[in-house]
Amino acid sequence: MQFNLVYHIADSLIAKFLNKNEYTTDDLKSIKTSDERIGASQRFLIGTINSGFSKESHKELTLDMTEKYLYHLNFDFNPREIIGDDPETNADSLYGNNDVAGPRADHGTFVAGIIAAVRNNNIGCDGVAENAKIMALRVVPNGDERDKDVANAIRYAVDNGAKIINLSFGKDFSPQKELVDRALKYAGQKNVLVVHAAGNEGDNNDVEIRYPTNRDSQNKPLLQSWLDVGASSMKKGKNFPGFFSNYGKINVDLFAPGVDVFSLTPGSKYSVKSGTSFAAPVVSGVAALIMGAYPDLSADAVRDILLKSVQKYNKKVFLPSIKDKKSKKVKFENLSVTGGVVNAWNALKIAASYKK
Template identity: 40%
Template structure:
């Protein structure tokens, strides 16, 4: 996950989404499924999936495996039962590599963050911290390439800035917790019913500064000077969305975790995994992809969009029940290791996945060559790779974002079977591009619904969530559906179909990251289009027929 996502999260009360709300399973309003609707009929840029199903009753006996390189996943979710890949050549939990693929007991997938003791590693450093730790000596000795040197200096700038920010904020939160209740008790002198608002705190502060005639003799355990400090402290909390003490406590825990793990340059990230992240081997991890409850949501959301059961009349509807999800855990709280990404790709390809969904990203990549080689390996095996564009509202033509099919150091593409996906919402005016979505005329291929998406969450729950992480599986699901009905098509053909068949947007929109800067939508992505599954299926049928089944 991009470190910028985690930089924003604490200020949003630890929410894991841009906007989310829980909805009862059996009481879902129709507009919550906006992303499956049709523009012609319903006036939103949905993918028209249900329109295709209404018009097509043909069945297929084909099955397809979609690997999700992601977090841990809820294997027991009611809406994903029967939808997981099963390694039929492996006997689970017998401690033997039955199929001799190099992974013991990998019955449903693999956890590259698994420890030797059968547990899970929940946190990593941010990538810019890894770059500083691993490349400092090379930088000091002037042994880095010009691109690597520039990357190191950028990483150092980030580290210095964010270490100062997080540390300062953490200290203020600790102080805030210490004096929070004392400040409220002191304010009881002015507001016996404890009913006060920010503007009233401001008024009290101004009166004190003007040496108001009221004394502080009756204010318990404080004096005038301390009281000014207390009021100022309480004011600062009210400026932060009127936080409660409990919310401040949660913020402190979050920032403490960041300071002591994510940006801790001395963190031994792989202590319990037991491998060396600077050596590309694969004999590490464990088969347990659903053992860390706090990190089950993300992959469950992504996989549900792709393959949630269409026939059980609960939850949501994926693209097809013939899609099987292969969960591969490479993501936790922090930046993904390039070693895990590369091995995850190799594992997916070697075990039969035709599509790999990668709903994660980062601005730095310390071992990008390993990932490039893994992507090229996937291309050589005819596997399609789908990646989210990222949630930093930045131009990834000029700001690197990994993994990518573009080598920023050489400024050239490396493969032609990779689709990068930005996010849109259900509006149709100039604000329909998600405000957080990354963009790029060269390096974002198209946009897809990714905002206010109704998704599966852990423990059989459902909510709306947002992010390019949810736009990518819209494309993965579409690609899987095409391949199920037209298996004679290649990965490159499917990519071309998806990009060509989308809905062309001939309008100006607000550029992400700005308040009102207008740009042509065609400047935000290569195709100038948004995903449309109906059109893609129609075009695929035509091309497949011409090729001959």
Template identity: 50%
Template sequence: MLGDEHDKDIAAAIRYAVDNGAKVINMSFGKNFSLHKDWIKEAFNYAESHNVLLVHAVGNDGISIDESPFYPNDYNYDNKGEVCGNFINVGSINSNYGEKMVSYFSNFGKKNVDLFAPGENIYTTIPENKYDFDSGTSLAAPMVSGAAALIWSYYPNLTVQQVKQIILESGTKIDFDVIEPQSINKKVPFSELSKTGRVLNVFNAMKLAEKWSKEKNNLKL
């Protein structure tokens, strides 16, 4: 996440992916300033009109992106609202279930982070056709992207808004305090670090997707 991507490039890349048949676009980049947020909004809306889900890594600065904006984002900081219904912002957790479960590097935010997913010490591909362990919200976002792809592979008639809501509502709810990223011992309710207070749960997501596929009139917008 070097912050060197131009808004024009982001918008063009989203449109290109949509036009070439993508159903899920995983975005592992970000920056603290956006010159042309309108271009991004139009690209987000274009993806939504084509039933395409956008999944974004929230960044690795250990900060609240409610207070320090991080782009691209579906949240309009000026008007205090979301600009689309097809965007999921993902933070990172580790395998330490308990107060230390949130990755020390993960950004967070009650308004701007949707949920958390595993993103620490993930065995993944690296250059030169090899594998190794890596960490970052860039590892957490693909977990959600993969869950969305799995849902659609079984239930292709679901809308992008339904897939997003299924992922968010089916996550495991965490009801205890955790150590806030980049702090030594400051504890906060896990529910204050994201909109949902939940962690990705693929099993629950598939069960809910099956239920919703049989009940087509339960979309909540």
């Protein structure tokens, strides 16, 4: 919070000095003044830019901090009033509304764009599978994802024809895990593929549990048609996995591009973001390509194809870590079940002659 306040003050002083709200790094570096406040602000902002913190990052941080103040840390805020359910029971499911945008729709829009943005129109980005249809279900009015809402959304998606469920979220606690477990089992029974983002804590998912998870109380898989996805980057070499990406030789199945991804944001705009939330829809998009071309394949078969078709990367990389971006080196193949990255071309070739 203190850093955010200092940044805001410095940014305001520089904007006033330059007489422009939007200024470039060159504008900032060109300032010559004897005003100590302006000089200190200039040095502070240049330092944050050199460390990789941009003006856009500050805007997002400000928005996040505002949301935390208004919602997450506000004991008077009751999101259930918006949703209209009975919070004292898990039996009801006919609640909610058709406002999938809510106060912020940037995350969901970004995910949807990765999967299905129109291709080859020379506008913005190309989605992986432009013919895929998006069923937008919002389970977070604001704050943490409530297990009841997650479970009901999964069941709603299954009952209304979804073939792939993309879960670009995760959390540390799941007080009513059994509700989500039953919903995931239901998805598996109904031949639905579930693709989940591994998480952005730089943790080993074989040690640290992130929910939802494809493990029951006996540590057995809930469904076969589940994939957990880590984030890779465009950089070959030691920084190939995203430094923030969770990993796990047992509980993360494969990696997909999730660093500096370009996609849609609300209002016909575009942005660049990083996270396993944006690696998962790459895999969902490739799964949609396979299902579109070979509709008779089961969800389990599509999962098998995606795992068998990964692009291997047999080199040492920095072990993902939030605390230390240059941590110890490990073989990339040890960061997931497959040791590889999703490959659409390979997947479609295997699907063409797939026999389990």
